[in-house]
Amino acid sequence: MTEQYKRWYSRNLSRDLDMLIFGDRGYPLILFPTSMGRYYQNKDFHLIDSARWFIDNGLVKIYCIDSIDGQSWYNKNIHPADRARTHIAYDKMLNEELAPWAMHETGVNRVAVAGCSFGGYHAANFAFKHPEKVGHLFSMGGVFDIKRFTDGFYNNDIFYNNPVDFLPGDNHPDLWRMNIILGTADHDFCKDENIRLSNILKQKHINHWLDIRNGTHDWPVWRQMFPHYLSTIK
Template sequence: MKETYHKWYSQSLNREIEMLIYGHQGYPVILFPSSQGRYYEGKDFGLVQTAHWYVERGFIQIFCPDSVDALSWYNKGIHPADRVRNHVWYDQMLLHELVPSIRWNTAGGKVAVAGASFGGYHAANFAFKHPELVSHMFSMSGAFDIKMFMDGYYDDNVYFNNPVDFLPGSNHPALWQMNIVLGTSEWDICLDANKRLSHLLNQKGINHWLDIRGWKEHDWPLWQEMFPHYLSLI
């Protein structure tokens, strides 16, 4: 597969951000890393390789941006308000810098988002916050309630970046047009989190696939199995 390294100075983050891009053309898929993961995680753990058939034929193009989890949700050295604010700036980077540069790869001007574990949170949060930009959301063993990182602190920024809180009140028409997959398994530590989000989606009548696979743990072999299957839905 063609691999391209890209680094730019993000005005939203006020720092440099790095990314790997796979493929030369095709439907844009943003693949988020797991907890505090770097932009090369998808490559190192073989997740990108599972998509080689789609990438090499130009059906999809995968964008693997860096995360700032170590500066946001996982940064216990700063106040919780600053943790979530750092994530808000990350969301702004995605919204105003990354997505506008790749969304016109498709006629509809939308992108797909995907991620495993905490990357599943990133995918779901971005998709449900900005549904007019997202056609497909593939979460693999994601968890979606970030209040656990806030040490009891709560403000509007927490609310609007916590899908289980803001989704029930959201009525953007594009939510009902999105292709949503919540991938999990019987042995997944995030099984209950996926069942909870699925229940919220069902309450709103939003069609989705709660894919519960048997007897696999919350780890890369499960996600390597899921990722190419979900890409086939694009």
């Protein structure tokens, strides 16, 4: 399994970003870390190992991007409006820099996005905001309501980065073409959020799979889910 470290300067974030890339060909998949996690977290917790067969056989190329959660949603030292603006810059980095680069590098015209826990939020938010760029969404133990991080403050920037708020009114046709899997567990404290998002998708007649497994909100469950979900990439 090939592994490459990459650092580049993001014009949208005005800072350097770190990333690990696994594989040399295949469907490009952007994999987010959990809350305030670093780019090496999914390797350290062996989520990448669970995908080794798909990487070794050239079916996926995985881009493990860094988070800036500590400067955005988790930053209690700035106003919630600034937390949202900081996240918007991160979203622009993904949309204008990383996703196009990954598509160009692999020769595939869409990306897959995935993440565990708060990484599931990042994956879902990006997929639903930019469905024209995303072919597959795999959330594992995801959270989808960002209002818990905004101290009661609410504006359009928060609305348009809160999937349970903006998705009901979003009618982009590519939403109905996306492969969407919401993975959770029967004892996952995020299960209700996954059921809530699933119900929104049902109301819009968007095909998806709400996968509820035995277990808790933890890596052993996610390591079982991830290779299963990768097997659905066509």
